[in-house]
Amino acid sequence: MKNNKLRVLHVIKTLSLGGAEVNLFNLSQAIDTNKFEIHIGYSYGGEFETRFKQLGVRLFKYSNTAYKVKSLASLIIIFRILRYIFKNKIQIVHTHNFNAHVWGGIAARLSGVKVIEHVHDYRYEEPLYLEKRGVRPDQFRLAKYFAKLSDSIVVLTKNNKNLLLRNRIASDRKIKMLLNGINPKFNQSVDGYELRKKHCIPADRRIIFAAARISQEKNIGAVIDIAEISVQRCDKVIFVIAGDGPLKNELEENVKKRNLDNIVRFIGFCPNVKEFLKISNIFIQPTLLELHSITMIEAMSMGVPVLVSQGVGCNDYFITHGENGFLLDPYKPEVWAQTINLLLDNQSLSNTIGNAGSKLIENECDIKKTVKNIENLYYDLVSTM
Numbered sequence: 001m002k003n004n005k006l007r008v009l010h011v012i013k014t015l016s017l018g019g020a021e022v023n024l025f026n027l028s029q030a031i032d033t034n035k036f037e038i039h040i041g042y043s044y045g046g047e048f049e050t051r052f053k054q055l056g057v058r059l060f061k062y063s064n065t066a067y068k069v070k071s072l073a074s075l076i077i078i079f080r081i082l083r084y085i086f087k088n089k090i091q092i093v094h095t096h097n098f099n100a101h102v103w104g105g106i107a108a109r110l111s112g113v114k115v116i117e118h119v120h121d122y123r124y125e126e127p128l129y130l131e132k133r134g135v136r137p138d139q140f141r142l143a144k145y146f147a148k149l150s151d152s153i154v155v156l157t158k159n160n161k162n163l164l165l166r167n168r169i170a171s172d173r174k175i176k177m178l179l180n181g182i183n184p185k186f187n188q189s190v191d192g193y194e195l196r197k198k199h200c201i202p203a204d205r206r207i208i209f210a211a212a213r214i215s216q217e218k219n220i221g222a223v224i225d226i227a228e229i230s231v232q233r234c235d236k237v238i239f240v241i242a243g244d245g246p247l248k249n250e251l252e253e254n255v256k257k258r259n260l261d262n263i264v265r266f267i268g269f270c271p272n273v274k275e276f277l278k279i280s281n282i283f284i285q286p287t288l289l290e291l292h293s294i295t296m297i298e299a300m301s302m303g304v305p306v307l308v309s310q311g312v313g314c315n316d317y318f319i320t321h322g323e324n325g326f327l328l329d330p331y332k333p334e335v336w337a338q339t340i341n342l343l344l345d346n347q348s349l350s351n352t353i354g355n356a357g358s359k360l361i362e363n364e365c366d367i368k369k370t371v372k373n374i375e376n377l378y379y380d381l382v383s384t385m
Helices: 019-030 049-055 073-088 098-111 127-131 143-149 158-166 192-198 221-230 248-257 273-278 294-301 333-345 347-364 367-383
Strands: 006-011 036-042 058-061 092-095 114-118 152-155 175-177 206-211 237-242 264-268 282-285 306-309 326-328
Touching: 006 073, 006 098, 006 367, 019 036, 019 049, 019 294, 019 367, 036 073, 049 058, 073 098, 092 098, 092 367, 098 114, 098 143, 114 143, 114 367, 152 158, 152 367, 158 175, 192 273, 206 221, 206 273, 221 237, 221 248, 221 264, 221 333, 237 273, 248 264, 273 294, 282 294, 282 333, 294 306, 294 347, 306 333, 326 333, 333 347
Parallel strands: 006 036, 006 092, 036 058, 092 114, 114 152, 152 175, 206 237, 206 282, 237 264, 282 306, 306 326
Antiparallel strands: none
């Protein structure tokens, strides 16, 4: 029986838990499998490997370890991807992460198939902007050259699009701006008592939740500052931080030195953030660098009021301050503490903000809408082959 499905190979660095991986999983879960045959090439496994297998997605491991683009191993990786493209008659290569784009993009070009460059990282941010936020811009210095491999570039923010246009890296026709999408409905029941018990959270504490990679650009240290100020006004709160990263041990020591052990709780890797959001009162994200946070839109979809950084990623034109969330200066913890206490003191306001946020996600970030745009992009590219 002839297979008329459009065959797409996604190339990503890993299947560990991260924004790009979550986004790819959401896309793979929602795409019409009667029309599309999805393949995923990756270098090593992680938390999502089993989940993708359960979806029935065809997985292809092009390497068992992590390599840099400048490594000689890149030649072997490109050859393996190229061979996979020919063997499986791939029609579109859809890349994620910068390294994956280099390897997948070159292999696609050599095989004559179309390339979509999906930007989940900071390759198209200004170098000085990145340096000020603790990210080395040199890792992306070749991005503008490898953009020439792309038939279409999907970005999440206006800043990314403007940089591409300003520096004449890509034409307006070539750039597509698409927000991340999620399933806005969460019907899974959560045993709040057991979840609190597992993490030693007293039943009378209201939960302020944060989830991120614990690194400099995510500014998790600010959460500790916010907690210290906030607790002076309301002592029946606990700040729960989910995630791991290079600064985790240092920040945990900081909490102990400031005698905030009962106020700030690090819970490490959280396999299902939505479960914790279900029992949270407020979500905060004082990050210095972000594009379009999936955790933020998950929180909003569940009616949890969000406090996020002003002037970061797409926040300023996605969130309407005081209506469906709050935009705050990430360098002013006292303002975050005041806003948290305002919401804790006014349940009506908290409900209004949460409901408006939920409505925004339902209208703008439903994964069905995102996938439809991606599917149309696939068809547009194939029609020009």
